[in-house]
Amino acid sequence: MNGVDLTIWILGPVLGVMTFLFIFRIILTWYPQVDLNRLPWNSISWPTEPFLIPLRKLVPPIGGVDITPIIWVGIFSLLREVLLGQQGLLTMLTRMS
Template sequence: MSILVQTLSTFLSIYTILLIIRILLSWFPNVDWFSPPFSVLSQLTDPYLNIFRSIIPPLGGIDFSPILAFLLLSFLRQGIVAMAMAATSSYAYF
């Protein structure tokens, strides 16, 4: 069980880092999103971000949807770890 939890937690951490890179690169207008490294990053992160972009449209040219995306990833990671800890502590009583 702990290997699965560690794997999921690591995946969510890596995905969070990819989102941060994607957001930071969006501040640079000269990034060619069709070149191989950037297109892969865009293909990995944009579908997830688009979910939140449909909920929170940009206000004044600023996209606030990544905040909601980060919150959900954080809650997922914390929930997975909390469930794993609860599962291991419940076995300790038997």
């Protein structure tokens, strides 16, 4: 297994899991009574919060709604497609070697 294959093998699941966590985080915003600091919900907030904090400084809530998780779903989906999609950069590199 070369370096590019290893990168794809690691990066694919990581980007997929992060996208799933942000989608789940969006769903949890519909339930304000959920405490994100308690188990099992902190297993969703813990990995996503470091991404949300800096983006919240740039993108304020719109009508009281925090849209930063939606932005991160878009970013992770775009990264996954650009790097690992059918015409993705890393996919093309593996075909060349």
